[in-house]
Amino acid sequence: MEPAYLDDRAVLAISGPQARDFLQGLVTNDIAGGLAPGSGLYAALLSPQGKILFDFLVTEGDGALLLDVAREQRDALLKKLSMYKLRSKVGIEARDPLGVYVNLAGHPDNRIVSYADRAVTFADPRFTGLGLRSIGARAEMPANLSGPRVYHQHRLQLGIPEGVDFGSEKIFALDAGLAELNGVSFTKGCYIGQELTSRMKHRATSRKRILTVTAEVPLPAAGAVTRGGTEIGELISSHGQTAFALVRLDRLEESSGDAAAAGIPVAIKKPAWLA
Numbered sequence: 190m191e192p193a194y195l196d197d198r199a200v201l202a203i204s205g206p207q208a209r210d211f212l213q214g215l216v217t218n219d220i221a222g223g224l225a226p227g228s229g230l231y232a233a234l235l236s237p238q239g240k241i242l243f244d245f246l247v248t249e250g251d252g253a254l255l256l257d258v259a260r261e262q263r264d265a266l267l268k269k270l271s272m273y274k275l276r277s278k279v280g281i282e283a284r285d286p287l288g289v290y291v292n293l294a295g296h297p298d299n300r301i302v303s304y305a306d307r308a309v310t311f312a313d314p315r316f317t318g319l320g321l322r323s324i325g326a327r328a329e330m331p332a333n334l335s336g337p338r339v340y341h342q343h344r345l346q347l348g349i350p351e352g353v354d355f356g357s358e359k360i361f362a363l364d365a366g367l368a369e370l371n372g373v374s375f376t377k378g379c380y381i382g383q384e385l386t387s388r389m390k391h392r393a394t395s396r397k398r399i400l401t402v403t404a405e406v407p408l409p410a411a412g413a414v415t416r417g418g419t420e421i422g423e424l425i426s427s428h429g430q431t432a433f434a435l436v437r438l439d440r441l442e443e444s445s446g447d448a449a450a451a452g453i454p455v456a457i458k459k460p461a462w463l464a
Contacts, residue, residue, distance in 0.1 A: 190292055190320055190343045194334040198289035199263040200324055201245075203270070204253035205279040212247070212254060215273060215381055217362060219374040224249060229257075229311035229322060231372040234269065235382030239361050239389070242269065244352045244372070246322060250309030253280075255324050257289050259352050288327040291340050292320045295331065304330060315370040316462050318347050345431050348401040348460025354426040354433045355399065362386050363395035364435065369463055398463060399425065400436045402448070402455040408432040412451025416444040424450050 203212060213221045218232035229248040233241045243266045245258040258266055263283060270281050291313075293305040308325025344351070355365050363386060367373045375390060389395045400422075402414065407429050414422040414434045421444055422436035434450060434457070441457070448457050 191339055192292045192294050192331075192334050193290065193337060193340045194330070195289040195291065195337045195340060197260050197337045198257055199260040200284045200287040200289065201256040201258060201263060201267055201270070201281065202251065202253035202284045203256065203279055203281050205277075207278045208254050211274070211277045211279045213377070214379070215270075216247075217367060217373045217380060217382075217386070218247075218371075219377040220247065220254070222377065223374065224254075227311060229314050231314045231367070231370060233362055233367060233372055234266070235362055235380075235386070236358050237382060239382040239385035240358045241352070241355060241360055241362055241365055241367075242357050244365075244367070246314070248309050248311050248322075248324065250324065251284070251287070253284075255284070255287070255309065257322065257324060262352060262357070265357075286326055286328065287324055288330060290323040290325065290330060290334070293323050293325075293330070315372070316347060316349060318461075319344065319349065341428070345401065345428055347462070348399075348458060349462070350399045350426075350433050355435075356425070360399075360425070360435065361389065361395065361397075363389050364397040364399070366398055366463060396437055396439050397422070397435050398438055398459075399433050400441075400463075401431060401458045401460065402434050402450050403431050403458070404450065404453050404455045406430065406453060408453060408455070409451050414448070414450045414455075414457075416441065416448045416457070417446025419444045 216232040218230045233244040245256045308323035310323040313319035408427045410427040412424045421440040426433045
């Protein structure tokens with residue numbers, strides 16, 4: 190995948206002596222024990238009922254924990270985190286001068302330090318095929334990069350959903366594939382929505398996953414998914430001729446015949462990270 194500037198992403202910073210402990214008690218992944226220097230984590234903030242409110246990447250740099258989140262969700266996440274702050278010794282703010290990049294390459298003015306080294310750069314923790322992620326000062330980054338379209342096309346090919354696909358407070362964390370995408374720790378302490386998430390894991394009641402469906406014509410963002418006339422799931426987002434569907438895996442395996450989404454013939458693909 191070629192280098193790109195993700196201008197549809199934004200950066201929040203959580204600073205202060207209790208930053209790690211604060212985030213540790215809220216999100217699905219192990220911030221205290223799993224976030225090493227030069228690395229990143231995928232995590233989500235859930236509702237008490239275990240449904241995803243926000244998903245984001247977390248790394249450390251610029252004197253704070255940096256949250257790489259969808260730009261359209263930035264203000265809502267900032268408000269939610271501020272609500273949980275209470276007496277915690279943390280600062281929570283948007284860092285608008287920072288931008289989010291993928292697979293940065295090249296050296297500014299033929300210098301030894303590369304663009305990636307001028308930013309906080311880490312391997313995308315969800316799946317190796319997503320490459321390197323960087324958070325850096327936009328003023329110091331190349332100005333001629335492709336926009337997010339190339340990145341989204343690539344993640345669609347990999348079958349990796351994001352918050353723009355599963356929305357807010359609609360889908361359980363495990364149904365969205367957060368465990369397979371390294372976004373959930375089952376060994377850390379409590380966090381919001383932890384009880385239901387753990388129960389679904391240990392009782393094996395999470396039978397749904399988000400799969401990719403493709404068609405020869407544009408697909409709608411909603412509609413039933415069927416196979417051989419049996420309903421096996423529903424569309425949750427559309428990207429032209431490719432869409433994401435929340436599918437019951439047991440019904441998919443038990444059914445046979447042609448598949449359709451909202452009455453349109455489709456092919457259903459299970460991503461490599463889910464196999």
